[in-house]
Amino acid sequence: METITTILTNVESGQITLPDFQRGYVWKRKQVRDLFDSLYKGHPVGSLLTWKKKRNGVFVEELLDGQQRVSSLYGVIKGEPPKFFNGDSSALKSLHFHVLDEKFEFYQPIKMKDDPLWFDVTEVMQVGVGGIDDYIVDHLERNEQPIKNYPKIYGPLSRLLGVKDKNFHVEQITDNQKDIEEVVKIFNRLNSSGTKLSHGDLALATISSEWPNARKEMNKAVNQWNKERYKFKLDWLLRCVNAVIQGESAFKQLHNTDGSVFEAGLQRTVKYVDVVLNQISSRLGLDHHKVLFAQFSIAILVRHLELSKDRQISAEEWDLLMYWFLQAGMQGRSAGINDGMIKQHLMNVDGSLNGVNRLISEIGTIWGRPQILSSDFDAWSTGARNYPALYWLTCMGKAKDFCSGIVLNKYLIGKGSELHLHHIFPKSRLYEAGYNDRTQVNALGNFCFLTAACNQKIGAKCPRVSKACRPDSNDLDSRGYFYWVRDNYPNVLKSQWIPEDEELWKIENYPDFLKERRQLLANAANKFLKELNIDHPEPEIRNLQSDKLKLSVKIDSHIETLDEESQLQEVQEWMKSQQLPIGEFGFELAQSPDESGTIIDIAWPEGIRVGLDRPVALLLNETAETYKTVSQAGYDCFTDIDSFKKYISSEIIGEEY
Numbered sequence: 001m002e003t004i005t006t007i008l009t010n011v012e013s014g015q016i017t018l019p020d021f022q023r024g025y026v027w028k029r030k031q032v033r034d035l036f037d038s039l040y041k042g043h044p045v046g047s048l049l050t051w052k053k054k055r056n057g058v059f060v061e062e063l064l065d066g067q068q069r070v071s072s073l074y075g076v077i078k079g080e081p082p083k084f085f086n087g088d089s090s091a092l093k094s095l096h097f098h099v100l101d102e103k104f105e106f107y108q109p110i111k112m113k114d115d116p117l118w119f120d121v122t123e124v125m126q127v128g129v130g131g132i133d134d135y136i137v138d139h140l141e142r143n144e145q146p147i148k149n150y151p152k153i154y155g156p157l158s159r160l161l162g163v164k165d166k167n168f169h170v171e172q173i174t175d176n177q178k179d180i181e182e183v184v185k186i187f188n189r190l191n192s193s194g195t196k197l198s199h200g201d202l203a204l205a206t207i208s209s210e211w212p213n214a215r216k217e218m219n220k221a222v223n224q225w226n227k228e229r230y231k232f233k234l235d236w237l238l239r240c241v242n243a244v245i246q247g248e249s250a251f252k253q254l255h256n257t258d259g260s261v262f263e264a265g266l267q268r269t270v271k272y273v274d275v276v277l278n279q280i281s282s283r284l285g286l287d288h289h290k291v292l293f294a295q296f297s298i299a300i301l302v303r304h305l306e307l308s309k310d311r312q313i314s315a316e317e318w319d320l321l322m323y324w325f326l327q328a329g330m331q332g333r334s335a336g337i338n339d340g341m342i343k344q345h346l347m348n349v350d351g352s353l354n355g356v357n358r359l360i361s362e363i364g365t366i367w368g369r370p371q372i373l374s375s376d377f378d379a380w381s382t383g384a385r386n387y388p389a390l391y392w393l394t395c396m397g398k399a400k401d402f403c404s405g406i407v408l409n410k411y412l413i414g415k416g417s418e419l420h421l422h423h424i425f426p427k428s429r430l431y432e433a434g435y436n437d438r439t440q441v442n443a444l445g446n447f448c449f450l451t452a453a454c455n456q457k458i459g460a461k462c463p464r465v466s467k468a469c470r471p472d473s474n475d476l477d478s479r480g481y482f483y484w485v486r487d488n489y490p491n492v493l494k495s496q497w498i499p500e501d502e503e504l505w506k507i508e509n510y511p512d513f514l515k516e517r518r519q520l521l522a523n524a525a526n527k528f529l530k531e532l533n534i535d536h537p538e539p540e541i542r543n544l545q546s547d548k549l550k551l552s553v554k555i556d557s558h559i560e561t562l563d564e565e566s567q568l569q570e571v572q573e574w575m576k577s578q579q580l581p582i583g584e585f586g587f588e589l590a591q592s593p594d595e596s597g598t599i600i601d602i603a604w605p606e607g608i609r610v611g612l613d614r615p616v617a618l619l620l621n622e623t624a625e626t627y628k629t630v631s632q633a634g635y636d637c638f639t640d641i642d643s644f645k646k647y648i649s650s651e652i653i654g655e656e657y
Helices: 004-013 029-041 067-078 121-142 147-165 180-190 199-210 214-227 234-246 259-284 295-307 315-330 339-348 353-361 387-396 427-432 452-458 481-488 507-532 541-545 559-577 624-632 641-653
Strands: 048-055 058-065 095-098 103-106 118-120 170-173 419-423 447-451 584-589 598-604 616-618 636-638
Touching: 004 067, 004 147, 029 067, 029 095, 029 103, 029 147, 029 641, 058 067, 067 121, 095 121, 095 147, 118 121, 121 147, 199 214, 199 234, 199 259, 214 234, 214 259, 234 259, 234 295, 234 339, 259 295, 259 315, 259 387, 295 315, 295 339, 295 353, 315 353, 315 387, 315 507, 339 353, 387 447, 387 507, 419 452, 427 507, 447 452, 559 598, 559 641, 598 624, 624 636, 636 641
Parallel strands: 048 170, 616 636
Antiparallel strands: 048 058, 095 103, 095 118, 419 447, 584 598, 598 616
């Protein structure tokens, strides 16, 4: 048995630390509050399990079970998180204790401002037993309270200070023969209700025992890419390093890697990833994480660079590499983790042009088909697999802005020049016209990119005025804004793959507009791919003719669907007001490479607190099968807005909703 004071002293001195495979701090304020409430009331709070081992020649105890409790106690009592802390420190700040009600709550200005019986727990812990008398007197004077209130304050605060003397039962694993894999199995059993340690966690733990700075250096690289608007996880980088060092995808191949070999391999991998990202950005315009599909195919590209032995790769070879990358992205070939698939590609590359051609030869034979069909653009939302393809075509296909005629690309500078997503047929007008399916309203074929200023200028104007889309006083042209664009900037509509048939500009013919525009986008994609690879085949006409519109038109009540979209937008605004990430609207949960993914209304695939929480999904009016699919993918699912907000308020913010 050890007191909390002793445990925290050992944490401060570095005698108690975390093993390399431990994840970061994930507790919410509610759990911190409940821990102190239990300790104050003398309720059981469990035991600690440590692994006693040598680190740099000195015996230390690594916490296998108890990280969240020890971090919470240290953060509140010491007033700062422990050195090994990795998480959201706001969960440890401003815990208060009410001496009359004897309850704990995190600071709430309106509720606590005028009640002098609320005390900051950290302040009380800092003054300690020796300073508590003066602290109470000073508090009473500062709040203009009579000294007679001293006794009713002193008792509860003394009991609060007594929390530091509570005992924890500490179990130790001291068997020096236990290896890291066996210890991780013990850890996983203890955390059977939580997320298991992955093979990547285990591999990184093994590597860290050889090279203690491994995680730190990998995080450094990931954070740098994050500043450049690419969001990668450690597992992704580890897979790239594995490809470079071992030519493998499975993490088990890394377990016996020498620390110095891994360190050198990481340095080369970071250099290669930078080269690949520069090529993807400059040649394809895919300059941020939202449009970077086929992330796991980057491991194959860096392997190619590793085997190229620093030879100069020609522009023609880069064209072929980018061709393969685009094909992998558009067909979902490397949308998710599939060790077998990645290994198959890794076996093809040998650092030569022949290896690149072997990669390409599999398109249309072993996997996929080389031609891009209009059906490839028959999807919806910014989470669709081929949303990045639309961005790629805009940046590299010389698409022009509706309001200025300038060529759009990622290098535009100046206020209002950044690229914004635009609904060609405004959402509000489509709902008014009776298109009550948001998958149709938010179809990929209804998206284009404009400058922010132009997007605002066009707003909810009709492409062509008709009975179902009436003009208003602010219209750019009484006939519709497409006419204004065509008259002022000839060929601009064509540059954005807008059908020339004016009948398709009517909102009544919106389904036919989508069908035609999807075909134009497919033609543009095939043309660009042909420029990268002269052997890219022309589309098969019979396949194109068989492409049918999947979404039917319903001219009836649309209130339910419009209201649902408004509710989702309100959720995102509420999250923004709480200074939390708004999530990804219409997120596609990747499944197999050959099938479309499940669409989530709003998703937080990396958790509300990125990297610390489980993925979260908000699903409104979805089927039980959709709920099951998303849940099995590891998401915490919410099927109504009220329960979602309660979760955010109590678990993330730490307040009652």
